Amino acid sequence: MVTSWLMEFSYAVENWRKEKLQEVKLLARKTEGLTSSNLKEEAGILVRALESDWAVLSENIGLWVPAEVIHQEHDDKPEGEEEPExxxxxxxxxxxxxxxLHADYDGAxxxxxxxxxKESAADCCQACLDQAKYAKPGEKKxxxxxxxxxxxxxxSPDIYQHKNQxxxxxxxxxxxxxxxDWYSESYRDSHPNAPLIVPWVSGVVSA
Incomplete structure (x- = not known):
């Protein structure tokens, strides 16, 4: 029973680590062209912590799980191959x-x-196209x-809790x-609840 619980716990932690690692790797790629940036340095530190230093870090913060129940993922991707889109x-x-991806547009x-x-981003886009097509005279498209x-x-920096879909x-x-792409360091300083990566996906279409 204890082993089963530990396995479920380790899987949950590992899934969280993978999700955060993907976000930080994206951030690191986006900051490659910057010559001087605290954000770039932070991203590099987080990537190292979530990859090579993860075992030590997890033990230090109380997330240690016995080695025999940790799920190990083997990376068989050929060296030099880019991450999938x-x-x-x-x-x-x-x-x-x-x-x-990772874009939030303003507008009325x-x-x-x-x-x-909507069930998907494609359905959301289609709803926009349909609204524009069938809008009444005088209505915004x-x-x-x-x-x-x-x-x-x-x-989002407002009073609402924005949900999935x-x-x-x-x-x-x-x-x-x-x-x-990401919220700037200065923005996150003044908005402590803001994540690193912009979570929204958006598109501009012809009305």
Whole structure:
């Protein structure tokens, strides 16, 4: 019974480690072109901690699990091969959706996302296209869709708790990004609850 519980616990911790490692690796790649950045240094430290130093770190913070119940993953990827592109759940997005991962666009809400959920980003994009197609005269036509693909919800600097599958339909004469790829160090200093990586996926379409 104890061993079974330890195995489940170790799997949960390992899944968390993999998720965070993927986020930090993305951040590290995005900061490669910067000549001087505390964010770049932080990303490098986190990658090392979550990879080579993970066993020591987990023991130091009280997450040690006996070696015989730790699930070991073997990396058989050939050396030099690039990481696969990040995939979104659900059906593939058509080209006209112009999907941008880790992007959050501003705009006037045509459809309030808190009460408008879709199964996938592709469905959210389609909802935007349909709204624009069937909008009544004088109504704003959707030309921006913003979707939350994260099972744990998506961060936004407002008073709401944004849930998985929220689909925001927006309009802007000149679409403008709120956030792209990651939240800056200065932003995270003033917004302690902000994660490193922007969790939203968005797209600008032709209305």
């Amino acid at each position: 990040e995939a979104l759940p659900g059906r593939p997005l058509p080209p006209e959706c112009h999907a941008e 809400a045509v459809r309030w996302g808190l009460t408008h959920h 959707c030309n921006i869709w913003v979707y939350c693909p994260s099972e744990t919800g998506c961060y 929220e689909c925001w339909l927006k309009y802007a004469e000149k679409p403008k990004l709120n956030f792209k």
